Amino acid sequence: MRISQKFEELKDKNEKALIAYVCAGDPDTATTPSIVNALVEAGADIIELGLPFSDPVADGPTIQAATCRAIEAGMNTERYFEMIKGLEVNVPLVCMTYYNLIYRHGSENFVKRCAEAGISGLIIPDLPLHEADELIEICKEEGIDNIFLVAPNTSDQRLDAISSKSSGFIYVVSKLGVTGEGKNISSNVAGLLDKINSTLPKAVGFGISNRKHVEEMVAAGADAVIVGSALVNIIASKDDVIPRLKEITKDLKEGCR
């Protein structure tokens, strides 16, 4: 499903989107589909599936550890696409990974395989806009959205450039730092959201881990929230994983209504 289609659906229902991140292959390739199913069943609107990279510099300890577990358990680019092809969920799927894995695979080839597997968008945290010209062209041809990140310290000039080159949604990083659960979300997010001059939906991520955060972000003007580490921590606990994932997802989604 296209990302834009999902946002239109939600607009009609007057809801915001819950984007759920998990690392593909954590704890193993066989379990990921049942995790994705549980998240979608409990209300996740878009699934962001991490393709694990050995050196994830934009991620905090929780997602680093998930990445390690997944690589150890044998997740790789081939298996990632195979697994995604086998998923039976009707929500947009977004691939989150680091640029070397794409570059190594051949950007054109990688994007084609994303399209074949049913992936709708790409998030590459170590590929800033000015290095992405080639990939943007390839993605356009294949109908894959390029989701760029903006941060609290991004200049107005770059905000405009990034907005104009993004598709799908704009990933708004809530804080200076890496991914990971936080106690409080910066009060400046509203200001950042206001500054982004775009018709695209704005999704806030980094440090969002409970319903209170979600409600704050929705109040601040977010069209979507991205939750990762809070879910990954449940997977890492190996304790009653599926029921607990469903429970937190339902609660987070309530915050989007």
Next chain:
Amino acid sequence: MNHYYGDYGGQYVPEILMPPLQELEEAYEQYKADPEFTSQLNDYLENYAGRSTPLYYAKNMSAKYGIKIYLKREDLVHGGAHKLNNTLGQALLAKFMGKKRLIAETGAGQHGTATAMVGAKLGFETMVYMGSKDVKRQLPNVYRMKLMGTEVVSVETGSKTMKDAINEALRDWVTNVGDTHYLIGSVVGPYPFPKIVRDFQSVIGREVKEQVMKVEGRYPDSIVACAGGGSNAMGIFYPFLDGEVNLFAVEAGGEKLREDDKIAYHSASLATGEEGILHGARTKVLQNRDGQILESTSVAAGLDYAGVGPELARLAETGRVKPCYITDMEALEAFHELSRLEGIIPALESSHAIAYVTKMADSGILGDTVVINLSGRGDKDLQTIMNMEE
């Protein structure tokens, strides 16, 4: 501004790091020609670092191998390695930029030590990230850093070596961009770091030019330097790039030139790596078929890195610099030989460069006058060597 060397280089970093990289580039372009900045830096280089360093004619070694061998004595720089040339420059730049805090990564501990020195001297809060494996094998350097007031953070993630220390330092920088300067220790990372570090290290090559003209009346036939990230190599090569001098970058051949899906049993990224993106730059990288970065291996912690500076990758591609490698065992032999023949105990990193010269002296490819960059002294390696020889 062009951020590339041929196809290598660039800025592959999270968006949060774009403003500080831009700020750094502008500040560097502004201050590098500023009389106040250059006069302070030159004063520190002379009176704190102890420059210029001698170009020493290794007479006994020359006699044994039948060619003229000169050693550029960077081992005599305060702290015991060339690393201080760069940390003085960058810390002073950070001071001019109004930064309050320095962070750095270190492998062998030499760059961490050189950062701790300037942190103490120039009054920064200083934090050094070091893989926990390296913390164990370089304990004296860890203690040296602590003595100078630096906090050493042992990194437990990934392969627990320098690659992971850089990851952790980048994460710190992303979190503390406002008041912190990331003092990268080699010619690696996103632009402008490869250029800044190369420029600050070029003092080595500029001195060699003058010194060798004085004693030989001409440039050497060859210059040989070890290369991990490549800072001492770029530093001595750069002023000679325009001429005819043969430039050899000696990488760590480790145990053998072999890789599996997770580990390279060497660190020869110039000689055997493939194009990829690591730590913010497109360069030659040791990686598996999927693009996962391999754990590298070397007896010399300072060469133990899966990537290499993008400018060096470009120079190797055009053929201006010749990449080559030396195994752990060959480096160890050279370590002993220089100690016995000249009374100079070289760092295990620099021992790779020495080993290449002794190995190739007969072949003719080096010509008859060679300068080796003796990038550091070997005191830090004594424990490693004693353990190996037990």
